[in-house]
Amino acid sequence: MRPLLRRCAVLITAAALAATGVGAPSPAAADEPFPDFVFQGIITDKASMIYNPTDEYIFPSIFHAGAHLDDPLGEWYLYLAPHDPPAGIMLMYSDSLDGPWTEFPDNPIIATEWEPHYSVSHVSSPDALWHEQTGEVFLYFHGENSETRYATSTDGVHFEYGDIAVDNGMGGPGVTESSYARVFDHPDPDSEYVYGMLYMANYNDDRRRLRYAESFDGIDWDIRPDPVVEPEDGDSGNVSGGNLWQWGDQLYIIYHNSTGNVMARPVDPTLTEVGPSALLHSSSGVGEDVGRTAAPDIVTEGEHTYLFYEAGHRLGATIAYAKAGPGVEFPDGPEPIDWPTDPDNPVFEQCAAPGSDEFDGDTVSADWDRVVRGEDARHQVADGALTIPTYLGGVAAAPLLQQELPEGPWQVTTKLHIEATQRFQQGACCSTAPTAPTASSTWCRRRPGYGWRWSRWSGHRVGRTPSPRQWPAPPMSCSG
Structure with a gap:
């Protein structure tokens, strides 16, 4: 602070x-404090990227390839994409969450044309899921913004087209966009559903909400009739990049808003009782860690928890990461200005x-x-x-x-x-x-x-x- x-x-x-x-807004009650994420660096160095059609990258998705795939390129896969046309789904890989990350040389691995299935202006916002039922990687992505699609793979690199998972028509009247989806194992042990999905739905009033969908197989989805998260005062009219995260014994819906912050709301396993929002992460203002933070994806390995996110203004973003845990400092040491703090005043x-x-x-x-x-x-x-x-x-x-x-x-x-x-x-x-x-x-x-x-x-x-x-x-x- x-x-x-x-x-x-x-x-x-x-x-x-x-x-x-x-x-x-009052911070959400939690069993334990949020991780103190400390900026660690930029992953997508735009000057050295092989595939860089529009000088911007968004929506990181971390996949533990070493836990599921035979002979992966690295222990961890990072899926990402530009947003502006032609965009295209990209892959990077590393043996450590701290990098260095290697760009797959033949990006994009999913492009804007996939005959005979679709031809669109752009595909973006990838999210990877290990699909236990089939033993495959399911990769969800949007293109156009009116529909979220999926593709499947046995190696996480070469994909076969699946179908449309959700679209505007499935969301009900007034929906104009259905994109930026995150898919996860269903958090409710008493539910017959196997998978859950949070995605952004835009409406005729140009206010973006988070919708929740459920599925038995990750292919056919049932969408709840009402948004699970609505923008509130301080969100500047929009919420997006919704994801489900467990910290301690508490589940949270995490997302970003139009003020450039990553927020968190406690939620029960049924995703019906959603608590008040609290700030989870914003950029520190030190060195390269400036501007907007968005599209959070969190992974814990050992004693450390990693936050991967898109950093910077909406159409000029890059992929960055922050880290929490023992011994974590800013890349060049402690923050140069010793600001006073007050833990009771977040x-x-x-x-x-x-x-x-x-x-x-x-x-x-x-x-x-x-x-x-x-x-x-x-x-x-x-x-x-x-x-x-x-x-x-x-x-x-x-x-x-x-x-x-x-x-x-x-x-x-x-x-x-x-x-x-x-x-x-x-x-x-x-x-x-x-x-x-x-x-x-x-x-x-x-x-x-x-x-x-x-x-x-x-x-x-x-x-x-x-x-x-x-x-x-x-x-x-x-x-x-």
């Missing part, structure tokens, strides 16, 4: 109402460092030493909160309340309560320096039904920035 340093230094740009705060419900007194009186403290266009300012301070009204016009017209940035590392932790009354209202916190680009975190009401949501982090994805004089590359903690 990176709590508030004593001096909260930002330039606040307000084109909307920003006032007293709301708390972040989502900044309260500041771990002493809070400021900037809003304790009936006017802002002397730290806020200037106001641009102050003659038009209508902000108020009362009850320990700063209230900024909605101003017409953008950053070039609104009064801007400002203070100097301190030297050295700094962080701002605050609570916001935002009342959306008009479409496209925006509010922002900005920092700038003569030698660095402006960094801004912007919230915007996009359209009816969405309320307020995080909109962007200037220059990069949602981000936490280590210094006002560095490019704002890391991801920001933005919950609630």
